[in-house]
Amino acid sequence: MNCPEFKKLIFEYMEKEMDNVTKKEFQLHLSTCKDCERDLMEIAKAVSLFRRLKKIAVPEALDSKIQNLFY
Numbered sequence: 001m002n003c004p005e006f007k008k009l010i011f012e013y014m015e016k017e018m019d020n021v022t023k024k025e026f027q028l029h030l031s032t033c034k035d036c037e038r039d040l041m042e043i044a045k046a047v048s049l050f051r052r053l054k055k056i057a058v059p060e061a062l063d064s065k066i067q068n069l070f071y
């Protein structure tokens with residue numbers, strides 16, 4: 001697995017919608033790539049914040065920050 005593939009799968013991983021084979025490759029890349037590890041941490045933080053705030057309002061800055069990671 002390479003970095004762009006990894007980044008595409010981050011949301012799937014966090015939604016726990018990943019099959020075991022992909023998950024193994026994902027975790028293997030995670031353990032060998034500091035860049036992707038940092039990205040995963042940042043996105044996990046943003047997503048948990050996003051979920052906490054969802055009932056109140058969706059902050060636009062956060063929304064576009066997440067989008068920037070993928071487009």
Ligand SMILES: [Zn+2]
Nearest residue numbers: 002003033036
């Ligand atoms: Zn990577």
